[in-house]
Amino acid sequence: MAKKANDTSAAPEVYTLLVELGRSPEDDLPEGATGAALLIYAAGANEAEAVRETVAVLKTAGVRPLDVTSYGTLQERLKAGDHVPEEERDLMARAAHENAVIVAQKTFFTDEAEDD
Numbered sequence: 001m002a003k004k005a006n007d008t009s010a011a012p013e014v015y016t017l018l019v020e021l022g023r024s025p026e027d028d029l030p031e032g033a034t035g036a037a038l039l040i041y042a043a044g045a046n047e048a049e050a051v052r053e054t055v056a057v058l059k060t061a062g063v064r065p066l067d068v069t070s071y072g073t074l075q076e077r078l079k080a081g082d083h084v085p086e087e088e089r090d091l092m093a094r095a096a097h098e099n100a101v102i103v104a105q106k107t108f109f110t111d112e113a114e115d116d
Helices: 047-060 074-079 086-098
Strands: 013-022 033-044 064-073 101-110
Touching (some): 013 047, 013 074, 013 086, 033 086, 047 064, 064 074
Antiparallel strands (some): 013 033
């Protein structure tokens, strides 16, 4: 059964989001970092709400979100053929239970070339 858009009693969906960050005076990114990417699991009644809530939480943390890419819900990812490890599923379940935004992974960007 499909959830109605205005049905607030239904459990939130959890979306996998990749958020790119720029620098801001208030961030706590490492010295030399030009930005970062965050892998986030965010709960919301729909994808747009999950993105809005994520951006709002990040802005209150003093970081500067530049771009958000959604990879969908667990069901959408599985349907697309993604392998989703148990650790990720546990974080998704926690985000749903707590109606939260959870940062699962951080990657910092620099201007320095990587040694291959």
